[in-house]
Amino acid sequence: MAARGKRVGMEVSIAVAEAVKYSDADVIAAYPITPQTHIVEHLAEIVADGELDAEYIPVESEHSAMSACVGSSAAGARTFTATSSQGLALMHEILFIASGLRTPMVMSVVNRSLSAPLSIWGDHTDIMAERDIGWIQFFAENGQEAFDLVIQAFRVSEHRDVLLPAIVNLDGFNLSHVIEPIVLPKIQKVRDFIPPYEPVYRVDPDKPLCFGPVGIPEIYTEAHMQQNEALKDSKTVILEVWEEFAKKFGRRYRPVEGYRARGAEVLLVTQGGISETARIAVDRMREQGRKVGLIRIRLWRPFPFDEFYEAVGKAKVLVVVDRAISMGGIGGPLAAELRTALYHRDPRPHVVNFIGGLAGRDIRAVHFEEMTNKAIAYAESDSVPIYEMFGVRE
Amino acid sequence: MSAKWPTWKELPLGATILEPGNASEYHTGEWRSMRPKTDENVCITCGVCWLFCPDSSRKLAPRQKKHPESPYMQYYDFDFNYCKGCGICARECPTGAIVMVAEEG
Numbered sequence: 001m002a003a004r005g006k007r008v009g010m011e012v013s014i015a016v017a018e019a020v021k022y023s024d025a026d027v028i029a030a031y032p033i034t035p036q037t038h039i040v041e042h043l044a045e046i047v048a049d050g051e052l053d054a055e056y057i058p059v060e061s062e063h064s065a066m067s068a069c070v071g072s073s074a075a076g077a078r079t080f081t082a083t084s085s086q087g088l089a090l091m092h093e094i095l096f097i098a099s100g101l102r103t104p105m106v107m108s109v110v111n112r113s114l115s116a117p118l119s120i121w122g123d124h125t126d127i128m129a130e131r132d133i134g135w136i137q138f139f140a141e142n143g144q145e146a147f148d149l150v151i152q153a154f155r156v157s158e159h160r161d162v163l164l165p166a167i168v169n170l171d172g173f174n175l176s177h178v179i180e181p182i183v184l185p186k187i188q189k190v191r192d193f194i195p196p197y198e199p200v201y202r203v204d205p206d207k208p209l210c211f212g213p214v215g216i217p218e219i220y221t222e223a224h225m226q227q228n229e230a231l232k233d234s235k236t237v238i239l240e241v242w243e244e245f246a247k248k249f250g251r252r253y254r255p256v257e258g259y260r261a262r263g264a265e266v267l268l269v270t271q272g273g274i275s276e277t278a279r280i281a282v283d284r285m286r287e288q289g290r291k292v293g294l295i296r297i298r299l300w301r302p303f304p305f306d307e308f309y310e311a312v313g314k315a316k317v318l319v320v321v322d323r324a325i326s327m328g329g330i331g332g333p334l335a336a337e338l339r340t341a342l343y344h345r346d347p348r349p350h351v352v353n354f355i356g357g358l359a360g361r362d363i364r365a366v367h368f369e370e371m372t373n374k375a376i377a378y379a380e381s382d383s384v385p386i387y388e389m390f391g392v393r394e
Numbered sequence: 395m396s397a398k399w400p401t402w403k404e405l406p407l408g409a410t411i412l413e414p415g416n417a418s419e420y421h422t423g424e425w426r427s428m429r430p431k432t433d434e435n436v437c438i439t440c441g442v443c444w445l446f447c448p449d450s451s452r453k454l455a456p457r458q459k460k461h462p463e464s465p466y467m468q469y470y471d472f473d474f475n476y477c478k479g480c481g482i483c484a485r486e487c488p489t490g491a492i493v494m495v496a497e498e499g
Contacts, residue, residue: 209411211410218399222399225402227408
């Protein structure tokens with residue numbers, strides 16, 4: 001499809017900041033942390049230069065950043081923040097409050113490992129520790145997605161039928177710090193795409209309400225049920241928004257993206273930036289006549305069960321690559337999710353889980369081929385390990 | 395479960411409380427295990443208990459007979475809907491008019 005807009009080479013972090021400007025955010029409260037810094041630095045410039053009429057709140061920590069965002073959203077402002085790693089961990093308790101209070105906002109999480117050992121490099125350890133916060137969660141594969149998903153996330157998050165905060169994940173450095181061609185639409189077109197935010201309940205001195213009261217045992221279960229139903233139902237709105245986005249901007253998004261997946265017997269399953277490398281591996285293996293494809297989980301929460309089953313089709317082996325580990329447990333969080341989702345299916349494929357790409361360690365195309373070969377061997381011998389730490393020095 | 399509780403569909407978004415000032419409907423006095431008791435013949439209506447009460451649960455009640463050291467025909471009694479029985483009033487009372495007794499049942 002022809003690109004609708006100007007194609008500009010820019011660092012992906014800058015593109016994310018531009019997406020926030022295009023989305024006409026009202027409040028940005030953020031604290032810098034590698035590798036997220038360029039996003040908030042550029043946003044600070046955009047606001048200081050008068051390119052965006054917004055409040056930029058330079059808070060003293062990520063805990064404060066998320067707290068300020070909750071207040072800002074409750075006041076009815078379009079709200080954005082971004083963080084990484086330790087910063088996301090420091091936000092932890094407020095993340096549950098943001099979703100529980102149904103305060104829409106968008107956060108770009110530039111995925112990075114957690115200390116110790118101290119590491120600034122990319123993997124999914126930070127976000128997988130925040131899996132259960134009740135936010136909508138997307139994974140971007142490239143710069144254009146990181147840009148588009150921010151715009152779409154504002155639209156979804158503030159939708160009357162959703163009213164939940166949303167995270168757009170992008171890989172630290174491998175995605176955040178690379179320069180890519182980004183198709184920039186007309187700014188007015190984006191602003192027309194996202195209508196003004198109209199909260200149901202708003203912090204207002206003239207009409208006092210109590211936000212975040214104690215949820216006594218007679219209330220808490222119902223509040224959780226309501227929130228969970230809203231998160232599950234948000235998929236309907238996400239699909240509608242993606243449909244409209246495709247019509248207006250010419251780029252189509254799906255919860256689960258397949259690449260040469262049709263008729264594949266072996267499917268690589270990935271999230272985020274490594275998916276592009278995985279495609280190269282799939283092309284090479286297809287050239288050898290092997291029935292290998294790729295599926296990529298773009299929508300992580302709510303988990304798109306139906307789309308996942310459809311994408312899996314009649315595949316016999318899933319090679320799931322996780323960039324995080326649930327230590328002492330089931331291994332990769334993605335593989336654990338997929339295995340559980342498949343448990344009652346008959347027939348169900350073997351799920352072979354590799355933990356790799358931790359803290360910026362490269363996964364190259366040849367590694368995906370190696371994992372595929374190993375997975376097939378495990379499946380044929382009918383002795384599949386729960387998970388394997390890929391490429392570790394023994 | 396009691397019919398007065400809302401279903402998950404009826405609960406206001408995010409469990410927000412829409413009516414301001416409704417904390418008074420929640421009778422925290424139900425938590426009490428010790429109950430303060432005032433001897434109206436000893437109370438001089440100085441108001442120290444009223445000042446110290448963290449739950450604003452002190453209220454004036456009419457006296458049966460005049461106190462020799464107090465011009466007031468009222469003394470400080472309790473609003474047991476909100477008194478949690480913390481005992482601060484009994485500790486602070488300068489005349490020792492308040493004692494704490496165990497709740498029965």
